[in-house]
Amino acid sequence: MSARWRLLGCRGCGSTIAEAVLVLAGIEYDREEINYEEAGPARDRLLALNPLGQVPTLVMPDGAVMTETAAIVLHVDELHPDAGLLPRPGDPRRRDALxxxxxxxxxxxxxxxxxxxxxxxxxxxxxxxxxxxTNEHREKLWMQLDAAAAPTGPYFLGEHTSALDLYICVATCWRPRRAWFLANAPRLHAIATRVEADPRLAALLSRELAVYPRD
Ligand SMILES: N[C@@H](CCC(=O)N[C@@H](CS)C(=O)NCC(=O)O)C(=O)O
Incomplete structure (x- = not known):
């Protein structure tokens, strides 16, 4: 059994959010690139662990499997409260974060x-x-999220970064892409670019997000 975590991911996908969580928490992991859309042995390995065929799928050192980015955030936050993934219990900002x-x-x-x-x-x-x-509905949801972001930033919850900023950074590269955010959800756009400049995450994010065109 490996003492390291194993992440099944796909470049630039939601697995990048989980990977950033592991990096911020200082958890050592191995990464397996899986194109979840392509039938074959790699997808079969993914399906055996996660019947939804989704990434991220994580195998933990004791062999347990975790899926679902939010569950991963909550679990790693419990293991590594100093990683700054979520405000601490009792802090009113935790309610907003959840x-x-x-x-x-x-x-x-x-x-x-x-x-x-x-x-x-x-x-x-x-x-x-x-x-x-779904594209049209998503734009409304992003605008709702933009309105909920701390008005003067610099992060979604205000002064301190959190796992929410990781979601914003990665998912704003997806449809409708960053130029739309600059025009329609500027707070989220500013958060996304700030996260990319975080020296702890810059290498990971520039590698993962290189697959998307930028502004
Ligand atoms: N609820 C899951 C969603 C994960 C997800 O949908 N990942 C995408 C890649 S970004 C995927 O694997 N899609 C393939 C599919 O749903 O068949 C999470 O939060 O981890």
Whole structure:
């Protein structure tokens, strides 16, 4: 059994959020690149661990499997409270952090789940409409999140960075991409660029996010 954590991820995907969490917590891990869209032995390995076929999928040193970015954030925050992933229990900002963390995974993330490969859910005939409606809905959700960000920043919760900033940094590279955020959700755009400049994360993020066009 390995003493290191093992992350199954896909460049620039939600696994980058989990990877940034591990980096901030100082957890040593090995990473396996998986193209979850491509049938084959790598996807079979992923499916054996996570029947949803999603990344991130983490195998912990005791062999336990963890999926779901929000669960990973909460678990690593418990193990490494000094990593600054979430405000400490009792701090009123923790309530906000939990609210928006769950908002991300319960409201925003599913728009990608159903919009990325819409024909899977709506059939070939309905795919285009599902993609358009999830794209449109997501823009509203991002604007709601932008309005909830601390008005003077520099991070979503205010003075201190948190795991929410990691979601913002990574997911603003996805549809509708950074130029849209600059025009429509400027607080989120500012947070995303600030996180990319964090020296603890710069190497990881420049490698992972290089797959996306920038402003
Ligand atoms: N709720 C999951 C969502 C993970 C997820 O949807 N990851 C995407 C990549 S960014 C994926 O694996 N998509 C493939 C699929 O859903 O089939 C989380 O928060 O970790």
């Amino acid at each position: 609210r928006w963390l769950v908002f991300f995974v319960a409201a925003i993330y599913p728009t990608f789940t159903y919009g990325d490969d819409p024909a899977k859910w709506a059939g070939a005939g309905g795919g285009e409409a599902l993609r358009a409606s």
